[in-house]
Amino acid sequence: MSQARKTAGQGAQLLTDVGPVIVFILFYNVGRNFVGDAAIYWATGAFMLATTAALAFAAIVQKRFPPMLVVTAVIVLSFGGLTIWLQDxxxxxxxxxxxxxxxxxxxxxxxxxxxxxxxxxxxxxxxxxxxxxxxxxxxxxxxxxxxxxxxxxxxxxxxxxxxxxxxxxxxxxxxxxxxxxxxxxxxxxxxxxxxxxxxxxxxxxxxxxxxxxxxxxxxx
Known part of the structure; x- marks a missing residue:
């Protein structure tokens, strides 16, 4: 594998690892200006979608199922879903x-x-x-x-x-x-x-x- 491809692969992996967190923080901080206390629910929903997208990207494009990302996705979707459903x-x-x-x-x-x-x-x-x-x-x-x-x-x-x-x-x-x-x-x-x-x-x-x-x- 060329160094360029290896570097690109590492960059893509980093994006799947930290991308959902960045999405959460952005949605939360921007949302505070528009929806106030409900920003936590909008940010949680965005985090769930970003985590799902990261897992799909890893599976389809990178042909891998990172164990830590899989576990994270399961917990994020479960607890995020409860957060939005129960408004808690x-x-x-x-x-x-x-x-x-x-x-x-x-x-x-x-x-x-x-x-x-x-x-x-x-x-x-x-x-x-x-x-x-x-x-x-x-x-x-x-x-x-x-x-x-x-x-x-x-x-x-x-x-x-x-x-x-x-x-x-x-x-x-x-x-x-x-x-x-x-x-x-x-x-x-x-x-x-x-x-x-x-x-x-x-x-x-x-x-x-x-x-x-x-x-x-x-x-x-």
Whole structure:
């Protein structure tokens, strides 16, 4: 595969991963100026459509079904549908918590079966020793739990929605729904920074093609 095609493929993959989040943020912020508090429902509907489009693009154009995108799509459509149907934003507030916990526990549960789901997902991209795959899987599992905790901290202290006082963890904390919605950009930045922080271990332990070939039986 040429470098140009590879770069284009990576760009398309990035678009399917972050595109729906950008759509949500845009619809939410623009919608606040026109429909006020109902913006969360318009943004949720747009997010559902964008996620469905991203999954369709991955399946039809890229000929792949990214497991993380599939799981995300199922949760987004389920909780988004409940949000719009019941006119209750709590469902969309807790959606990131559910998604991140599913990712985290999928990794941890796979360990119980002697299987590394993180390697299964990314093994075609990186070639690493088993020990490094386990380290990366544990790191990402803990990171997903951190994101789940962060989302809980954010939505539980929204002060201009229907979040009950009983849901609050800290009485001194209070912010509006816009912070929670726009923090999705912050979460993307945090995730990118965490991924970059793991680059050194990937580069240091990457197994080159020549080394893999030399390990094969019958190799000269």
């Amino acid at each position: 934003p709590i469902f969309v507030y807790i959606k990131p918590t559910i998604i991140n916990l599913i990712f985290s526990f999928a990794i941890l549960i796979s360990f119980a079966f002697g299987f590394n789901v993180w390697k299964a997902i990314f093994g075609s991209v990186f070639h690493l020793p088993e020990r490094i795959w386990w380290i990366l899987a544990i790191r990402w599992s803990l990171f997903f739990q951190f994101l789940a905790l962060l989302n809980e901290l954010l939505w539980r202290h929204i002060n201009d929605s229907i979040v009950p006082e009983s849901a609050r963890w800290f009485a001194a904390l209070s912010w509006n729904e816009s912070l929670w919605a726009n923090m999705k950009l912050g979460v993307m930045a945090i995730t990118f920074a965490f991924a970059m922080a793991n680059i050194p271990i990937l580069l240091r332990h990457q197994i080159e093609d020549e080394e893999k070939s030399a390990d094969r039986p019958g190799s000269p």
